Amino acid sequence: MVNQEKKRQIVAELVEKFQKANGFYFVDFMGMSVESAVTFRRDLKKSSMELKVAKNTLIQRALSEVGSFNIPEEKFKGATGVIFGYDDPVAPAKVIKEQFEKNNIPSLKAAIIEGVYYDGSQLKQLASLPTKPQLIASILGSLSSPISGIIGSINAVMRDVAYLVEEVAKKKAS
Numbered sequence: 001m002v003n004q005e006k007k008r009q010i011v012a013e014l015v016e017k018f019q020k021a022n023g024f025y026f027v028d029f030m031g032m033s034v035e036s037a038v039t040f041r042r043d044l045k046k047s048s049m050e051l052k053v054a055k056n057t058l059i060q061r062a063l064s065e066v067g068s069f070n071i072p073e074e075k076f077k078g079a080t081g082v083i084f085g086y087d088d089p090v091a092p093a094k095v096i097k098e099q100f101e102k103n104n105i106p107s108l109k110a111a112i113i114e115g116v117y118y119d120g121s122q123l124k125q126l127a128s129l130p131t132k133p134q135l136i137a138s139i140l141g142s143l144s145s146p147i148s149g150i151i152g153s154i155n156a157v158m159r160d161v162a163y164l165v166e167e168v169a170k171k172k173a174s
Contacts (some may be wrong), residue, residue, distance in 0.1 A: 010054055014062035014082070017052060022115040023089025024070070025096060026059075026120075027051075029107035030079045036103055043095050048087045056080050069117060074111045089113045093126035 002010075018024060029037065044051055054062075056076035063069055085092040094107055100123070108120040118126060 002167075006157045007058060008086075010058050011062045011065070014052065014054060014059060015065050016067040017050070017154075020117075021084035021086055021089075023085035023111065025083040025085070025111040026075060026109040027083060027096060028078055028109055029106040032103065032105045036099070036105065037096065039174065040095075040099050040106070043099070044083060048085075049064050049092050049095065049097065049164070050084045051081050052084065053079070053081045069112050069115075071110055077118075079099045079121060080156050081106065085113075090126060090129045093123060093129070093165050096128035097123055112118060 008066065029040075032040070041051055058081060059080060060076055063071065083092045083096065090113065093108075097104060099106065100108075108123045110120055111118040111122075111126060113126070
């Protein structure tokens, strides 16, 4: 049996994790084999994510201390694990989807990404969002594209000038 002090510690730990994470996902992992659970946790850890399992009442208490997220009460039925995404808020959705496609477990109950609530049925949409590194690469690519266009234009002008000088030299030589 968990005493009051232990419950306070769990809530405090959850509050700290909720505050640090920029995305968190509530999953139902019931029926997952030990081997799958270990693999799932390893996959999460590789990408700076973490799975924490606690009683629903303790998770709700921690959420209420952090702020109001308006998560429906029915999302806190059965076993609930919380996946915290620290570096990239979308990365956990990709890992959850990959694991779900292999074993049909875990199922997404709900997610909060950057303070926005997503229902469990939106896993495919969340997993299809670009990750933070992909967004950065896309922005940098679109920033460098005008520069490469300018360089190409300058090279074309230089080539045309060189061609013109060559033609004038040929005409004078003849």
